Amino acid sequence: MPDNQGLIRERLGKLGLETRREEEILRELGEHLADHAAALEARGVTPDAAAQEVLESVSNWPELRNEILRVETEEVTMDYRLNYRSKALWLPALCALTLSNVLLALMQVFGPLPHFYWLSRDMSMRPYFTFFVPWLISQPVVGAMAAYWSRRAGGAVLHQLLAALAPAIALLGLFVLIIPFSIILDKHVAHNIRLTAFLVLTATWVLLPSVPLLIGAAPFLRKPQAQA
Amino acid sequence: MIGIDTRIKRGSGELAILALLNQEPLHGYEISKRIAQRTAGVLQFNLASLYPLLYRMEKRGWVKGKWEEAKSGRKRRYYHLTRNGKKQLAPLREKWGMFFQALHRIAGVAHAG
Numbered sequence: 606m607p608d609n610q611g612l613i614r615e616r617l618g619k620l621g622l623e624t625r626r627e628e629e630i631l632r633e634l635g636e637h638l639a640d641h642a643a644a645l646e647a648r649g650v651t652p653d654a655a656a657q658e659v660l661e662s663v664s665n666w667p668e669l670r671n672e673i674l675r676v677e678t679e680e681v682t683m684d685y686r687l688n689y690r691s692k693a694l695w696l697p698a699l700c701a702l703t704l705s706n707v708l709l710a711l712m713q714v715f716g717p718l719p720h721f722y723w724l725s726r727d728m729s730m731r732p733y734f735t736f737f738v739p740w741l742i743s744q745p746v747v748g749a750m751a752a753y754w755s756r757r758a759g760g761a762v763l764h765q766l767l768a769a770l771a772p773a774i775a776l777l778g779l780f781v782l783i784i785p786f787s788i789i790l791d792k793h794v795a796h797n798i799r800l801t802a803f804l805v806l807t808a809t810w811v812l813l814p815s816v817p818l819l820i821g822a823a824p825f826l827r828k829p830q831a832q833a
Numbered sequence: 834m835i836g837i838d839t840r841i842k843r844g845s846g847e848l849a850i851l852a853l854l855n856q857e858p859l860h861g862y863e864i865s866k867r868i869a870q871r872t873a874g875v876l877q878f879n880l881a882s883l884y885p886l887l888y889r890m891e892k893r894g895w896v897k898g899k900w901e902e903a904k905s906g907r908k909r910r911y912y913h914l915t916r917n918g919k920k921q922l923a924p925l926r927e928k929w930g931m932f933f934q935a936l937h938r939i940a941g942v943a944h945a946g
Binding site for chain 2: 629630632633634636637638640641644662663664665668669672673675676677679693757758759760
């Protein structure tokens with residue numbers, strides 16, 4: 606059996622890569638030539654002729670050397686550093702969150718007032734339900750946009766779902782943080798309403814908007830083609 | 834056999850390799866053999882065109898090469914599709930589908946997909 610690695614080394618010259626990587630490349634290319642030669646011999650080509658033919662299958666060794674060096678030394682571009690999860694989850698989720706909040710801000714300024722429902726008559730001390738109907742009506746668009754974007758980026762169904770629900774999930778996170786902090790920092794809010802406040806906030810700003818977000822996302826929640 | 838332009842070959846090669854590795858891990862020679870077989874020789878990758886492509890895909894994190902023992906008993910560098918590589922399949926398929934549709938509209942080039 607010819608020393609394929611040696612033959613390749615003669616033609617490529619020293620690549621100047623890290624020794625282990627360089628040896629690995631030579632070994633791998635040598636194995637490829639051995640397989641190619643074996644396939645030719647199986648078709649009746651003599652071993653010498655097969656060895657000659659496999660070496661001639663590479664018409665330009667210096668070009669192969671340059672191409673390997675280019676690939677091995679090039680920096681991976683930003684496009685590929687921006688990995689799958691960023692494209693399929695974080696970006697659509699962030700955009701959904703931004704869009705949802707921009708719509709809320711615009712409707713607070715230009716739209717009709719929300720409906721408030723207090724849990725007791727003592728309005729100053731009790732948490733209240735908020736129904737911001739125009740904003741809720743706009744949320745299917747946000748959910749649809751996020752789910753579609755995530756699916757196009759190859760996101761799994763779970764990622765599509767999380768991206769679509771990002772505005773509600775972000776608010777839930779905010780409330781989970783606000784309640785403990787308010788216990789420590791805010792002396793003006795009575796402690797006995799905090800759990801109720803948390804539940805009311807969660808119901809009105811997390812659970813309720815989740816419904817239109819899911820309605821918007823539902824038609825787009827599908828496995829990407831590669832996984833289907 | 835029709836010769837395919839190098840740039841088209843490189844672009845389509847990425848999709849072909851990802852699709853093959855999505856089925857099972859393969860070593861370089863097996864990849865080139867299967868591409869030739871399945872495209873009836875229209876797409877052919879030799880040592881010079883295949884390995885720079887595989888190394889680039891590995892650098893991007895789409896595939897991962899591991900030395901494993903082949904059926905022949907020899908150690909071969911098998912390429913495994915990574916999670917990231919798997920996620921590239923759908924957008925690449927879509928891009929190539931759009932490309933062929935566009936060609937079909939302008940030049941009447943039909944495709945099997």
